[in-house]
Structures are given as C-alpha cells and as structure tokens.
Amino acid sequence: MQIITCPYCGAGCRAYVKKELSRPFMIEYVTDINVPNDLGKLCPKGNAMFEHMISKERLKVPLKAIEEGKFVKISWKDAINEIASFIRSYMKDDPNKLMFLAGGKVSNESAYLFQKFARNIGTNNIDNTSHFCHGVSVKAILDSNFERNWATYEEIEESNLIVIWGANLAETFPLIFRRVLKAKSKGAKIIVIDPRKTKTTKFASAHLRPFPGTDIALINALINLLMERRNAKSVLFTTSDLEIIGKYSPEYAEKLTGVPAGDIEKIAREIILAEKGIILWGSGIAMYSNGYDVIRSVITLASMANFKILPLAGQNNSQGVTDMGIMPDLLPGYRTYDDIDFFKKAWKNDELSDEIGLDIAKSIKEAQKGNISAFYIMGANIAVSFPEAEKALKSTEFVIAQDIFPTQTTELADIILPAATFFESDGSTTNVERRIQWSPRVKWPPKDAKPDWAILCELATAVGLEGFGFYFPEEILHEISTLVPQYANADPRTLTRTPEGIIWNMGSSSQPTKVYTSDRMPSFEPPVMITVRYVGQFQTGTMTNRSPSLKARWQDLPILISEEDASKWGIKDDDRVRLVSENGEYIGTVKVSKTILPGTIKAPWHNGANRIMSLRIDEETGLPQMKACSCTIEKVE
Numbered sequence: 266m267q268i269i270t271c272p273y274c275g276a277g278c279r280a281y282v283k284k285e286l287s288r289p290f291m292i293e294y295v296t297d298i299n300v301p302n303d304l305g306k307l308c309p310k311g312n313a314m315f316e317h318m319i320s321k322e323r324l325k326v327p328l329k330a331i332e333e334g335k336f337v338k339i340s341w342k343d344a345i346n347e348i349a350s351f352i353r354s355y356m357k358d359d360p361n362k363l364m365f366l367a368g369g370k371v372s373n374e375s376a377y378l379f380q381k382f383a384r385n386i387g388t389n390n391i392d393n394t395s396h397f398c399h400g401v402s403v404k405a406i407l408d409s410n411f412e413r414n415w416a417t418y419e420e421i422e423e424s425n426l427i428v429i430w431g432a433n434l435a436e437t438f439p440l441i442f443r444r445v446l447k448a449k450s451k452g453a454k455i456i457v458i459d460p461r462k463t464k465t466t467k468f469a470s471a472h473l474r475p476f477p478g479t480d481i482a483l484i485n486a487l488i489n490l491l492m493e494r495r496n497a498k499s500v501l502f503t504t505s506d507l508e509i510i511g512k513y514s515p516e517y518a519e520k521l522t523g524v525p526a527g528d529i530e531k532i533a534r535e536i537i538l539a540e541k542g543i544i545l546w547g548s549g550i551a552m553y554s555n556g557y558d559v560i561r562s563v564i565t566l567a568s569m570a571n572f573k574i575l576p577l578a579g580q581n582n583s584q585g586v587t588d589m590g591i592m593p594d595l596l597p598g599y600r601t602y603d604d605i606d607f608f609k610k611a612w613k614n615d616e617l618s619d620e621i622g623l624d625i626a627k628s629i630k631e632a633q634k635g636n637i638s639a640f641y642i643m644g645a646n647i648a649v650s651f652p653e654a655e656k657a658l659k660s661t662e663f664v665i666a667q668d669i670f671p672t673q674t675t676e677l678a679d680i681i682l683p684a685a686t687f688f689e690s691d692g693s694t695t696n697v698e699r700r701i702q703w704s705p706r707v708k709w710p711p712k713d714a715k716p717d718w719a720i721l722c723e724l725a726t727a728v729g730l731e732g733f734g735f736y737f738p739e740e741i742l743h744e745i746s747t748l749v750p751q752y753a754n755a756d757p758r759t760l761t762r763t764p765e766g767i768i769w770n771m772g773s774s775s776q777p778t779k780v781y782t783s784d785r786m787p788s789f790e791p792p793v794m795i796t797v798r799y800v801g802q803f804q805t806g807t808m809t810n811r812s813p814s815l816k817a818r819w820q821d822l823p824i825l826i827s828e829e830d831a832s833k834w835g836i837k838d839d840d841r842v843r844l845v846s847e848n849g850e851y852i853g854t855v856k857v858s859k860t861i862l863p864g865t866i867k868a869p870w871h872n873g874a875n876r877i878m879s880l881r882i883d884e885e886t887g888l889p890q891m892k893a894c895s896c897t898i899e900k901v902e
C-alpha cells in the first residue's frame with residue numbers, strides 16, 4: 266500500500282491507496298501513524314480525491330490554437346520548439362516581457378523548477394495564485410520573526426483558548442477543525458471572529474462579527490486592552506505605535522466594526538487569562554488590500570499574549586510554492602535579492618536579475634497596457650480566479666497554459682500542454698503546519714500527458730539552459746534540500762522513508778519579535794460582497810466539477826443575503842440576481858439567510874464571483890482587494 270497526500274486543501278491529509286484489480290484506486294484511512302488528519306479521516310473532497318483523475322475530460326495531448334478557442338493537436342516536439350523559440354526571442358533583450366504564474370497545487374519539485382526556469386531566463390516576473398492570501402501571511406510571520414510560534418496541529422489540541430479569525434474552519438478545513446473540537450472536548454474555549462454565522466460559529470463560546478474590512482480596528486482595540494493589563498507580555502512599541510493603539514478604545518472600535526465594546530472587553534479578558542492560546546486565520550482577513558498590516562497586527566497581539574499562530578491556506582501546496590520562491594520578491598527559502606550571488610553560484614549563472622519582478626495583480630495590469638508579451642501559466646485558472654485576467658490574456662501575444670483539464674484559461678491559450686495530476690508523478694508538498702510530505706505516483710499519466718517538472722526540464726533544455734537534466738523528482742528534491750535551509754532535513758532519502766513527513770528545519774532563531782501596528786483600512790459602501798468556499802468545492806472547480814460525487818452535491822450554490830436586506834430590496838428565495846461591481850457582474854440564485862450580516866452578501870468562490878473583485882492596487886500596501894467589494898444587486902427578469 267502507498268501513502269499519499271490529498272491534492273485539495275492546505276491541511277495535507279494523508280491516505281493509503283489500495284490497488285485491487287476490480288477497483289484500482291481504493292482509499293484506506295491511515296490509523297497507524299501520526300498523520301495531519303487525526304485518525305486518518307478525510308472530508309468529502311478527500312474521500313473523492315481520485316474521481317477527477319479518471320475523468321474523460323482530461324487534457325491528453327498538446328494543443329495549438331488556430332483561432333481563439335479552436336485547437337488542433339500537435340506533437341510534443343512541435344509544442345516545445347514553438348514555446349522555446351518564442352522564449353528565446355525575448356530572453357536576450359526583454360525577458361521582463363514574460364510572466365510566469367503557478368497554482369498553489371503544483372508539487373515542490375515542479376514549483377522549484379518553474380522559478381528556476383523563469384529566473385535563468387532573466388526575469389523575476391514569477392508569482393503563485395496563493396500570493397495574496399497565504400503568501401502575505403507567511404511574509405508577515407517571517408518579517409515579524411515569529412516563526413518559532415508557528416503551531417503544529419498537535420498544539421491546537423493542547424490549547425485552552427482557540428481564536429479562529431476570518432475562516433470557516435468546519436467547512437474549509439474540516440480535518441483541522443477536528444483538532445479544535447478535540448481541544449474543546451478537553452475544556453478549551455473557542456472564539457470565532459467572522460461576519461458570517463457558519464458551521465464553525467455553532468461551536469464557538471463567543472462570536473464577533475466585524476463588518477468586512479474593519480478587523481484591524483478590532484485587533485487594535487484588543488492590543489490596547491492588553492497593554493492596559495499588567496500581565497500582558499510587554500513588547501516594544503514605538504511612539505507612533507502607541508499613538509495608533511491609544512485611539513482604539515473598545516467604544517471607538519465598536520463604531521468602526523459594529524462589534525459591541527462589551528464583547529471586545531470580554532474577549533480581551535479571555536486572551537489575558539488563557540494559559541495556552543492559539544490564533545488561526547484564513548483568507549477572511551488576509552485577502553484584503555491591508556492584509557499584510559492585519560496579519561502583522563494579529564501577530565503583534567499573539568506575541569503580547571504569547572500565543573501560537575497558524576495561517577490557513579486554500580491549496581494543498583500554497584506553503585510549498587511560497588517556500589520554493591514562486592514569489593516576485595523572494596528567492597527559494599525566503600532569501601532576498603541581496604543574496605542573489607548565492608543562486609548565481611548554485612545555478613552557475615552570473616546573469617540572474619536582482620530586480621523585484623511583477624506579481625500577479627501587477628502583471629494583469631501591465632498586460633492590458635501592452636507591457637507583457639506572454640504568460641506561462643502552470644496549473645492555475647486565473648481567467649476565473651482573478652479580476653481582469655481574461656482581458657489581460659486576450660491582450661497578450663502568446664499564452665502557454667499547462668493544466669490537467671480544459672479551463673476558461675486554457676481556452677485563451679495559444680499552446681496547451683497536458684499535465685499529469687498530482688497522483689501521476691512522485692513529488693512532495695508542504696502543508697500549513699510546514700510539514701513536508703512525499704507522495705508517490707499511483708498511476709501513469711493518460712496518453713501524452715506529462716508531469717509539470719518533466720515538461721519544464723524539456724523546455725529548459727530546448728531553450729538552452731543548463732541545470733535541468735533531471736530524470737526523477739527525487740533529484741530535484743535533493744537540489745532543494747541543499748539550497749533551501751527549511752528543507753535541509755527533507756533530503757529524498759529521508760523524506761521518502763518518513764510517511765509522517767518532516768516539519769521545516771527551523772534552526773534556532775533568537776531574534777526578538779518585531780511588533781507592528783497600523784490602522785490602514787479599506788472602506789466599502791454596503792452592500793459588500795464577500796466570496797466564500799464550500800467543503801465540496803475547490804478553487805475554480807477545475808477538479809471538483811469533474812468529480813461526480815462532489816459535482817452532484819455542491820455545484821449550484823446560492824448567493825446568500827440577509828433577511829433585512831431581502832425585504833429592503835424586495836428579493837426572495839430562488840430569485841435570480843445580478844451583482845454588479847466596478848469590475849463586472851456575477852449572476853446567481855438567491856437564498857435568504859439568517860446567517861448573513863445585513864449589508865453583506867455571500868457568493869460562492871468557485872463559480873467566478875472573484876472575477877468582479879477590484880484589482881485596484883493599494884498604493885501604500887501594493888496589494889489588491891480580493892476578498893470583498895462593494896456592489897449593487899438587481900433582479901434578473
């Protein structure tokens with residue numbers, strides 16, 4: 266029996282795969298070793314993890330567009346030659362006209378090679394689709410020197426106060442939520458901070474509902490209250506920090522957030538009294554234009570209370586792609602460009618650029634101005650997940666899309682490369698507790714499809730780059746373990762023989778935590794649409810909609826509005842409505858719900874509601890606004 270990792274969310278659950286002639290891909294729960302999913306249980310997505318792999322809709326051969334959306338089959342040789350010759354034409358004089366984008370579900374080995382490929386071509390225009398959520402969180406933790414308080418799942422169970430901020434854990438990370446419930450059964454209190462009533466809030470002893478975008482005011486008020494109490498750990502604030510915090514009395518925070526001052530005081534008391542606390546957070550606070558400030562402030566609060574922290578990530582390798590340097594401003598292992606000489610030597614290339622590249626949002630903007638000539642997109646459906654991406658791809662000369670299924674993004678490609686699924690190659694991924702886990706191939710890819718890393722090796726060689734002569738992913742992991750300090754213990758020999766996985770090698774950091782305060786806040790005119798995820802759907806539905814058991818139950822998910830707003834707008838259950846933002850419109854069927862905060866609207870992420878978010882980039886933070894947007898609502902007659 267082989268032990269594999271679930272290809273969906275960032276929890277990193279493991280399962281045994283049993284092969285029997287009549288049913289070649291049977292799942293058996295892992296109950297004999299310590300895996301991230303307690304007692305080996307899986308959520309509905311995990312239980313259906315093989316269904317998409319055998320779908321008839323798989324991409325199986327390279328395709329070339331003869332006109333938009335119309336493709337003909339071509340050979341691998343022709344596909345590679347055409348892409349290589351396009352890249353070579355930009356490589357010498359204008360590599361920054363190329364943009365490289367990867368999804369957060371590609372393996373560490375493929376992710377590492379993807380950025381190595383881009384950087385050796387001469388550009389740092391490389392980013393991953395988890396950047397504005399998990400990438401922001403990881404950067405905030407590292408900038409705060411707070412990695413030592415990054416929790417493992419076992420530490421959730423040991424906590425007696427668990428704060429879940431901006432995440433519906435019971436729905437989106439059910440197996441991490443099991444750990445929370447275990448702690449609750451031992452007496453832990455659970456505080457949930459989320460504008461919505463959710464499956465998670467049902468288990469909370471307290472539920473605070475700040476209006477979308479105002480969380481930082483709540484954090485500042487909590488920091489203020491902790492500062493007043495002597496038993497909060499003293500940390501070094503600057504005068505300007507103190508000025509910011511000083512403004513945030515519970516009453517002032519109530520005005521901004523809508524959370525009653527008395528509740529804020531109660532929560533502050535709980536935090537102060539907790540012996541062992543932890544804060545878990547998700548995209549509900551990270552994906553705002555002030556997301557970095559919010560997360561740094563959460564970490565400041567956690568450091569004052571001496572709490573553990575755990576950032577949550579939507580994709581199975583959001584952590585790994587960030588570790589591997591699929592970021593425009595960070596090299597593998599979070600080295601900055603001051604360390605570029607390290608990679609010049611390692612990769613034997615003196616020409617590496619030390620200029621920070623474009624991130625996804627900026628590349629989408631630049632493409633529309635004609636400043637990007639090509640996108641190479643590996644395992645990401647940005648035409649649905651990012652606003653304005655469709656326009657950007659249409660204004661670009663050449664689009665390469667490498668994926669396992671046709672998507673709205675591959676529709677806009679010039680060349681489509683058929684990739685292997687996660688189970689059709691060996692490789693490692695890293696979950697949100699930073700556990701690196703090896704997952705072996707359970708079947709060969711269909712027809713001409715190939716693993717991402719193998720495609721990259723062929724392409725790099727065709728382009729004329731050195732250092733891509735890999736025959737096995739283990740060889741790539743070996744290179745990673747020698748160059749990425751956090752993976753120093755995860756050499757292939759050890760990792761492939763350690764089914765429990767290996768937690769990041771941390772070294773010993775004695776750096777003090779750097780505190781940070783801010784009161785930068787986006788402002789929204791109600792109604793505000795927020796996008797949310799469901800247990801049976803994943804990202805843009807590329808895999809889950811090809812999984813019959815998931816599609817049957819979780820395809821048509823409604824737009825939720827509050828009872829107050831429904832009667833104000835004259836809208837009732839099953840009405841078709843159009844949500845219109847500055848960036849477009851999203852149409853869906855309404856369900857009126859008691860769970861929704863008046864002035865807010867909840868729309869399902871996987872159906873493309875994200876497309877109407879604003880890609881306006883905040884000048885000070887450099888981040889777009891990807892979690893919430895003001896919109897209007899109208900009935901579709």
Ligand code: SF4
Nearest residue numbers: 271273274278308311
């Ligand atoms: S919680 Fe996440 S990793 Fe675990 S089975 Fe479900 S989708 Fe897979």
